[in-house]
Amino acid sequence: xxxxxxxxxxxxxxxxxxxxxxxxxxxxxxxxxxxxxxxxxxxxxxxxxxxxxxxxxxxxxxxxxxxxxxxxxxxxxxxxxxxxxxxxxxxxxxxxxxxxxxxxxxxxxxxxxxxxxxxxxxxxxxxxxxxxxxxxxxxxxxxxxxxxxxxxxxx
Amino acid sequence: xxxxxxxxxxxxxxxxxxxxxxxxxxxxxxxxxxxxxxxxxxxxxxxxxxxxxxxxxxxxxxxxxxxxxxxxxxxxxxxxxxxxxxxxxxxxxxxxxxxxxxxxxxxxxxxxxxxxxxxxxxxxxxxxxxxxxxxxxxxxxxxxxxxxxxxxxxx
DNA sequence: TTGAATCCCATAAAATACCATGTTATACCA
DNA sequence: TGGTATAACATGGTATTTTATGGGATTCAA
Numbered sequence: 001x002x003x004x005x006x007x008x009x010x011x012x013x014x015x016x017x018x019x020x021x022x023x024x025x026x027x028x029x030x031x032x033x034x035x036x037x038x039x040x041x042x043x044x045x046x047x048x049x050x051x052x053x054x055x056x057x058x059x060x061x062x063x064x065x066x067x068x069x070x071x072x073x074x075x076x077x078x079x080x081x082x083x084x085x086x087x088x089x090x091x092x093x094x095x096x097x098x099x100x101x102x103x104x105x106x107x108x109x110x111x112x113x114x115x116x117x118x119x120x121x122x123x124x125x126x127x128x129x130x131x132x133x134x135x136x137x138x139x140x141x142x143x144x145x146x147x148x149x150x151x152x153x154x155x
Numbered sequence: 156x157x158x159x160x161x162x163x164x165x166x167x168x169x170x171x172x173x174x175x176x177x178x179x180x181x182x183x184x185x186x187x188x189x190x191x192x193x194x195x196x197x198x199x200x201x202x203x204x205x206x207x208x209x210x211x212x213x214x215x216x217x218x219x220x221x222x223x224x225x226x227x228x229x230x231x232x233x234x235x236x237x238x239x240x241x242x243x244x245x246x247x248x249x250x251x252x253x254x255x256x257x258x259x260x261x262x263x264x265x266x267x268x269x270x271x272x273x274x275x276x277x278x279x280x281x282x283x284x285x286x287x288x289x290x291x292x293x294x295x296x297x298x299x300x301x302x303x304x305x306x307x308x309x310x
Numbered sequence: 311t312t313g314a315a316t317c318c319c320a321t322a323a324a325a326t327a328c329c330a331t332g333t334t335a336t337a338c339c340a
Numbered sequence: 341t342g343g344t345a346t347a348a349c350a351t352g353g354t355a356t357t358t359t360a361t362g363g364g365a366t367t368c369a370a
Contacts, residue, residue, distance in 0.1 A: 013350070014350075014351065016351070016352075018325095020351085021350095022350050025349065036159070037157070054158070054161065057159075058161060061161060061274035061275055065275060073200075074299065076200065077296060078296065079274050079276075080273060080278070080288075080289070081296055082274075083161065084163075084164070084165050084273065084289075085165070086161075086163045088163065088181070090326085092326065092327055092328080093327065093329095094328080094349090096350085096351085098326080168360070168361090171361070173314090175361085177359075177360050177361070180358075180359060247316070247318090248317070249319095249360080249361080250359075250360080251361085253316085
């Protein structure tokens with residue numbers, strides 16, 4: 001039994017004509033062990049698909065339910081965007097899920113997909129787009145490194 | 156057996172001449188597994204139908220009972236509106252429910268309906284109206300994103 | 311008896327489960 | 341450490357099931 005559950009690594013898989021793609025074995029193992037399902041939705045911040053465990057969304061739903069701000073308009077809007085877009089993706093016996101047109105289009109994915117681990121979440125990118133994004137992120141982190149270092153030293 | 160119960164995704168279904176519409180399969184599965192019924196009412200905030208599990212309304216009733224704000228006029232009014240409007244909608248063997256004139260009129264639905272997941276609830280919209288509403292919400296969330304991001308980082 | 315609601319059957323399309331295979335990664339043993 | 345046996349994995353293809361939806365039959369109440 002594993003103690004921690006993190007989506008990690010960067011995995012390239014093929015997307016076939018039907019939109020089927022193998023979920024990385026490690027990701028499947030996590031969902032199986034926690035007996036929960038994988039949920040995917042369009043990222044709000046980038047042209048990619050975002051995935052997480054259904055448990056995570058359930059947690060979010062509970063938080064919203066118990067919030068004193070129950071009738072808050074912002075939260076009402078957010079739930080529409082998140083839950084309206086998300087969907088469970090149950091993988092078959094060979095470990096594949098079938099991505100929808102909507103998701104594929106948003107991420108500009110055609111025949112290849114990259115799974116990028118993000119800890120509690122993961123993302124699915126078009127390989128070309130991910131290459132650019134990774135370079136961009138790397139550059140940004142490099143630039144901010146002096147600041148990060150300073151903060152650490154203060155602790 | 157599923158662990159969590161969330162209404163998700165956005166599904167377009169036809170409303171036939173008799174007013175019948177298929178409840179999305181996943182929504183049906185939730186009601187079945189929890190052996191509870193689907194309840195619908197006119198949304199208080201938007202021109203759409205709102206639906207949830209009968210369990211959820213029961214929970215709401217209990218919360219209001221236990222609330223220190225028991226004699227709050229606002230809550231009194233809200234409960235009047237919701238419970239006065241709500242009705243169970245049992246789906247037939249093919250998974251369809253029959254929406255009432257009152258609900259259809261409120262949501263301006265004629266021959267097509269969009270089911271929009273909201274976690275513990277869902278909404279049913281006229282496709283055109285939903286299109287506009289989604290654009291509106293997306294714009295608003297984007298505008299408020301910096302604030303949301305700050306809140307998240309504080310967690 | 312007439313109109314409306316409910317139930318049941320039929321069908322086409324789409325989603326899902328299953329089987330087969332080549333390749334890669336892992337485990338095991340000398 | 342090197343080499344081989346074994347298991348796991350991604351992926352192509354096919355079979356089966358599920359789902360939405362049209363139409364008709366039946367029931368119930370006004």
